[in-house]
Amino acid sequence: MAHVPQIRIPATYMRGGTSKGVFFRLQDLPDAAQAPGKARDALLMRVIGSPDPYGKQIDGMGGATSSTSKTVILSRSERPDHDVDYLFGQVSIDSAFVDWSGNCGNLSAAVGPFAIANGLVDPARVPRNGTATLRIWQANIGKTIVAHVPISEGAVQETGDFELDGVTFPAAEVQLEFMDPAAEEEGAGGAMFPTGNLVDELEVPGVGTLKATMINAGIPTIFVNADSIGYSGTELQDAINGDEKALAKFETIRAQGAVRMGLIKDVSEAAKRQHTPKLAFVAPSKDYLASSGKAVAAKDIDLLVRALSMGKLHHAMMGTAAVAIGTAAAIPGTLVNLAAGGGARNAVRFGHPSGTLRVGAEANQENGEWVVRKAIMSRSARVLMEGWVRVPGDAF
Template identity: 70%
Template sequence: MTPPPPQIRIPATYMRGGTSKGVFFRLDDLPERCRVPGPARDALLLRVLGSPDPYGKQTDGMGGATSSTSKAVILSRSARPDHDVDYLYGQVAIDRATVDWSGNCGNLTTAAGAFALHGGLVDPARLPDTGLCTVRIWQANIGRTILAHVPVHGGQVQETGAFLLDGVTFPAAEIALDFLDPAEDGEGASGLFPTGNASDVLVCPDSLVPGGRLTVTLITAGIPTIFVAAADLGYTGTETQDALNGDPAALARFEALRTLGALKMGLIDHPEQAATRLHTPKIILVAPPADYMTSAGKTVRADEIDLLARALSMGKLHHAMMGTAAIALAAAAAIHGTVVHQAAGGRERSSLCFGHPSGTLRVGAAAERRGDGWAITRASMSRSARILMEGWVRVPADCF
């Protein structure tokens, strides 16, 4: 009897970036047939993370059974002028055999900058002995440039520090990110606002919203996102994960809304395609400031924030805020006529502090008029990152 194939091992690093975790690979370390997009690469990453898992736990893999912890990143030296690395991000579904490559992860962008230095992917001549090293990242999913300002001490990435990020238990070193001209213009999107409007009215079934009409902002800055006033769907904007994620009817309603928004944005051609494009677009509920209690039991006062935000990712309410969605939030807040601008008080602003389930986050965006429309020239935020484990992941040799 022929024995089953053995496991193989692949160099990998397990990192936290912002409020997410993922498995990081150098492109050249992957098995040869997984170095190019396609079924082999997807099958490998699914097996590494432990998907698809009908139990929803990813027990037999590196995934953490949430959208924030079921992620994979591939980095390589960049051949593009004025860039150090190419960064490719895969959102790995938990209960189905899908890897979604349609968008970026802003949280793991922080870790991508640090990993580029750890992995020797940046020209050593650009690395200071002590100070900040600006890693010039080409985000391959959306075709955009991101600058990660990574602290360095003694020629090594400085991971420890005093920077606290709500949603992360322990302090670490701060890494600032600048997203340059972050509006997506590929995959069916058309500039900052795919419809050309700062706000639109979606025609919906009455079961989704009474009256069948819902005002939304559809934007592609950072990541394709659907913004809606929480009150228009019967929410306050102070909801916890338990309040929504334990309500299957509510989650089905949000998925129906996400499908309608994706069609309106031109991201999909048929409703059925939403099931294979789970990562984008995101849905974010916004509301004017109000006092609320975080998931850690801390009170956030209304006078500490400019707006409330609750984001859904991969069909569930996120425990904090996705980094790319925070960029979309900042961009929308900077532009008159959006749902976000109205919820944040309707005044001019270049930065925004918003409340999410785990606490608060400050983000900034610079908007300017271009012709008859708007453009976001730069958006920024700070996160942190650190290596949790490094070595090899092991998978059965026949899994891809």
């Protein structure tokens, strides 16, 4: 009986922040997948195990959550002032598409380590001991990320004592700087606040009119107040992800916000744009128990934030959404800033389902417009497995 043999492709399975993904060098992909298009998308879906009507991704590398259904393609940068070009693909779990509309802030922490270990960075840029400072071109959104990667004896240091809520074991700290994080989204004119307002009245059929801060920073994000949609801000995943009615309501809010932000023309287009925008709800700080059972005290945080990714409440916080949180918190009058107590600030620590996270950002007004030049946060990264992934030869 005739059969199609499998092919193997060099790849590395990495954790970055609170996400995991399959990393490739562009040059290692089959010729048909080295350019954007159907072949590349089909290959990445097969690698991850999508589309899977069972929602488990058993026949692939995906972990059946938005945090673990991710792919990354890296290459030496074609830009003279950058080290590496970084392209992120969010693979849908149960539908046949790859969303290229945004970045993954968590996996951004793994880009520098992978690039150094896989010969994509000029060796002269890497010290024998110390910190390698790399400039990464984030190709999805056209932005620069500066990664500070610890180096020991000429190799990336992966182990250490830096603890990140949402990640079980400590590792080495990788500091990330997201430069000029206001996202330049098609249809949004590149504005940090595409509607021109810090707070809008967002009309949502079947839900009502909600106050919303809609911001392009790190990733397009819609913030609403938790109490306006019936939540406290202390919820964990089980309180929402098993509630189909609640998830449908969140998706309706997200779709309406996407239209108002100019990211889509009609709510019907939202189903094909699952990765962006994100939807999050905020509340003043309160005591709660994180998903690990650890107590989070109200006095130790500035506010509570819960965010949805790919239609589900995230187990921690997306890195790009953390950039949006830090940016919005720095601008007096946004819902995020008000939930944190209002006033000027250059850093915020927020509570999420797995614990807490600190992100810094400084905002200034230039010619009447709010501008944030940099957002900073720390993550960690580690190689989990390296070698080859295998896919059937007719998969793409």
